[in-house]
Structures are given as structure tokens and as C-alpha cells.
Amino acid sequence: xxDTMLENGLDFILNAAEKLVxxxxxxxxxxxxxxxxxxxxHLSAGxxxxxxxxxxIENWTYIVADIDKIDRKKFEVGDFVSVDYARCIERLKKLxxxxxxxxxKQALLDLKKIRNQVEHFRVVTSGKRIDSIIxxxxxxxxxxxxxxxxxxxxPSVFDSREDDFKxxxxxxxxxxxxxxxxxxxxxxxHEEAVSLAVKRAEAYCLKEDMVICPECKEKTLVINxxxxxQCHCYLCGYNANGxxxxxxxxxxxxELDVYRTxxxxxxxxxxxxxxxGNKSLLRFENEFRCFxxxxxxxxxxxxxxxxxxxxxxxxxxxxxxICEECKNNINEKIENE
Numbered sequence: 001x002x003d004t005m006l007e008n009g010l011d012f013i014l015n016a017a018e019k020l021v022x023x024x025x026x027x028x029x030x031x032x033x034x035x036x037x038x039x040x041x042h043l044s045a046g047x048x049x050x051x052x053x054x055x056x057i058e059n060w061t062y063i064v065a066d067i068d069k070i071d072r073k074k075f076e077v078g079d080f081v082s083v084d085y086a087r088c089i090e091r092l093k094k095l096x097x098x099x100x101x102x103x104x105k106q107a108l109l110d111l112k113k114i115r116n117q118v119e120h121f122r123v124v125t126s127g128k129r130i131d132s133i134i135x136x137x138x139x140x141x142x143x144x145x146x147x148x149x150x151x152x153x154x155p156s157v158f159d160s161r162e163d164d165f166k167x168x169x170x171x172x173x174x175x176x177x178x179x180x181x182x183x184x185x186x187x188x189x190h191e192e193a194v195s196l197a198v199k200r201a202e203a204y205c206l207k208e209d210m211v212i213c214p215e216c217k218e219k220t221l222v223i224n225x226x227x228x229x230q231c232h233c234y235l236c237g238y239n240a241n242g243x244x245x246x247x248x249x250x251x252x253x254x255e256l257d258v259y260r261t262x263x264x265x266x267x268x269x270x271x272x273x274x275x276x277g278n279k280s281l282l283r284f285e286n287e288f289r290c291f292x293x294x295x296x297x298x299x300x301x302x303x304x305x306x307x308x309x310x311x312x313x314x315x316x317x318x319x320x321x322i323c324e325e326c327k328n329n330i331n332e333k334i335e336n337e
Contacts, residue, residue, distance in 0.1 A: 005056065006152070006168075009049025010175035013141060016043035017182040020134055023127075024186065036130050037118055043134060044115040047108060047141050051088045054148050058096045063088075085112050098148070104140035111137035135188045142183060142192040145176065146199045153203055176200065181237050184216070194218055197235035209294070213238050214248035221245070224294040229278070231291055242280035242292025246270055249282060249291065271311050274302070281311065 003011070016039045023035035055062040064070050065081040074080055083091060089105060092098040100108075110133050145152075154167050168176075180200070184193040197220040201210055204222050213221040216236035223242065225232040231245035232238070240248060250256050250270060258268055269283035276293035288297040288311075303314045305323040307330075312323035322330070 004053075004169065004172070005049055006053035007172050007175065009046045009053060010172060010179065012042040012046030012049065013138075014046075014175055014179045014182060016040075016046060016134070017138065017179055017186070020131075020138065021182060021185050024131065032127060036127065036134070039134050040111065040115050040118055040130065043137055043141070044111050047111070047137065047144075048085055048088065050141065050144065051092060052082060054098070054144075054151070055083070055088065055091055055096065057151060062091055062095055085109075100140075100144070103136075104143060107133070107136035107140045135186070138183060138186075138189060139192050142179075142189070142196050145179075146192075146196045149196075149199050149203075177234070177237055180235060184235055194220060194235060197233075201234040205294075211289070211291075212249075212253055214245065214252040217253070223289075223291050229276070229292045242278055242290065246280040246282055246291040274311055274313050 019035045019039035019042065023032050023039060026032045026035060052063045060075065061067055061070055063082050064075065065083050065087075071080070086109070089100060089108065092100065114130070114133055152168055152172075176196075180193050180197050183189040197218070198207060198210070201207075201220055201222050204225055209223070210219050211221045211223060212219050213233035213236060215233060215238035218233075218235050220235040221231055221233045221238070223231050223245075229242050231240050231242060247258070247270070250258065250268060254269070256266075256268060261268055270279060271281045271283070271288070272279050273281040273290040273292060273295060274297075275295040276290060278290070278292040280292040281288055281290045281295075281297075287299070288302055289295075297313065301313055301315060302311055303319065303321060304310070305312055305326055306321040307326040308323065310323060
């Protein structure tokens with residue numbers, strides 16, 4: 001096993017979210033109680049590892065309980081006592097300048113308290129109370145990931161074990177994808193899930209450049225994600241190439257039946273993009289937008305060629321309504337004559 005501390009933490013948080021989904025949807029009392037128990041245990045463990053990972057990014061010594069007794073060689077093989085839950089929160093504030101809201105701090109401490117009770121004693125409390133504690137702590141966790149996402153993605157210090165700068169691995173990004181998708185299934189977590197999805201998507205495009213996802217219908221879809229002509233939703237995980245995404249958008253957002261619209265003589269607002277050539281350019285009320293290459297055109301800068309009927313860019317006031325390719329073909333024909 002070679003999982004990172006953060007990866008282990010995210011794995012626990014994902015499992016906790018999935019168990020909470022099970023608990024909230026199950027009608028079986030025993031299944032519900034078991035799901036709540038493991039959601040509590042795993043969320044508490046996951047949060048602790050998440051916070052320690054943030055401390056570790058700042059300085060590896062910060063996760064050792066007694067800084068005065070640090071032994072680098074023992075640390076590198078895992079032979080050390082790590083900082084406890086409460087002190088971890090304290091060090092995040094004092095040593096990293098990370099402010100955790102009082103409500104979030106209380107939610108995390110409440111979770112820790114009831115986790116200790118569940119581990120050592122039989123707890124007699126209502127399912128609603130446990131559900132509330134887990135949901136509040138999960139909300140605090142999502143906010144912590146969102147508020148520290150940039151530092152997790154591109155840390156400003158190097159990994160002491162490998163003397164190299166480390167950011168989120170593909171596996172860790174995948175875990176955050178799954179966590180976002182899982183918590184979105186919980187009614188109480190929708191707004192936090194959307195907020196985290198937007199924050200993550202901002203690593204690849206500006207917020208105003210995101211579009212509505214044709215699957216979950218939230219404005220969390222990134223066009224041309226990672227410059228691969230792919231569209232990816234950072235909330236629900238929807239993934240498709242630009243052509244597929246444009247057609248899904250027409251059906252699910254514009255709510256147009258392509259076959260019936262064309263049969264009845266209507267027009268589908270989908271065209272070939274002058275930039276990339278893909279049939280993934282959609283016409284919106286105030287602009288044209290390509291779902292493949294992310295190009296955006298104002299209506300005054302785009303025109304249909306009177307010869308071939310394709311869209312082309314026009315920036316010249318003396319434009320005669322013909323695209324460059326058709327102009328070249330006409331000039332070539334004249335020269336040959």
C-alpha cells in the first residue's frame with residue numbers, strides 16, 4: 001500500500017458520505033444504525049487526516065504531537081505520535097493562518113465527541129440527532145476542502161519525503177470528484193457540493209465561463225476541460241466530448257426534440273465552429289459558444305456565408321457576406337478562366 005495521508009483521508013470521507021446516503025434512504029433499522037455508525041467513525045478519521053495533510057503541506061513538523069522531540073528518520077518511517085484533533089485545529093489557525101468558523105469548529109468537535117461515545121459505549125440518541133451531527137461536520141469538511149483547495153492543488157512547499165513539489169495526485173482528484181458527487185445526493189449538502197464543484201472548476205476556467213450541465217442542470221460544466229475538447233461537470237461527473245455535450249444541451253436544457261423540430265421546419269441552433277470545425281457551436285440569446293474549443297462569438301462578429309451557408313467570422317466592416325474559403329475558390333476559378 002502506498003496511499004498518501006490525504007488519499008487515505010479522502011477515502012474515509014467518501015465512505016462516510018456513502019454510508020450517510022445509505023442511512024438516510026434505508027428503511028431497515030439495523031442497516032440504518034450500522035450505516036450511521038460507520039459514517040461517524042470514517043468521517044471523523046477522514047477529517048483528522050485531511051487537517052493533518054494541510055498541516056503537512058505547510059510544514060511536516062506540524063503534525064508531530066511534541067515538536068521538541070522530533071526525529072526526522074523516525075518520522076519518515078511513521079514512528080511518531082501525531083497531533084490530536086483539538087490541537088490540529090489550533091495549529092491550523094496559529095501556524096497556518098487558517099480560520100475555521102466557530103460553527104464549523106463546533107461541528108467537528110461534536111462529531112469527535114459522539115465518535116468517542118460510539119467507539120467505547122452504547123449511545124442512546126435519536127437517529128435525527130446523529131444525522132444532524134454528521135451533516136454539519138460533513139458541511140464543515142466540504143468548506144475546508146474548498147477553502148484549502150488551491151493549496152492542496154499547488155502547494156507552496158515541497159514534500160519532505162521526496163524533496164519535490166507535490167500537488168493533488170490523479171487518485172486524490174478522483175476521490176474529490178466522487179465525494180462531491182456522493183454528497184450531492186444528500187439534500188442538506190447540495191449547496192456545499194455546488195460551491196466545492198465551482199471552486200474546483202475554477203482551476204480550469206473562470207466562473208463566468210462555466211455553463212449549465214445538461215445532466216445535473218447546475219452551472220458547473222467546464223468546456224474544453226484540460227484542452228482536450230472534453231466537457232466535464234465538477235458536480236455530477238458528467239463527461240462528454242464537445243459534440244455530444246452540445247447535443248445533450250439542446251435536448252435537456254433547450255428542451256428541443258431534434259427530429260421533430262427539423263421535421264416541422266424548425267431550426268436547431270447548432271452549427272460548425274469557425275475555429276475548430278466541430279459541429280458544437282450553439283447559439284444563445286446574446287452569443288454563439290463552442291462546446292469543443294470554448295470559443296465565444298458576439299452575433300455582430302459572425303455571419304452565414306451566402307455561398308456555402310457555413311458560419312464564418314467577420315471583423316471587416318466591408319464584409320461582403322462570403323467566407324474566406326469561398327472567396328479563395330471564387331478567385332481561383334476566375335484565375336483559371
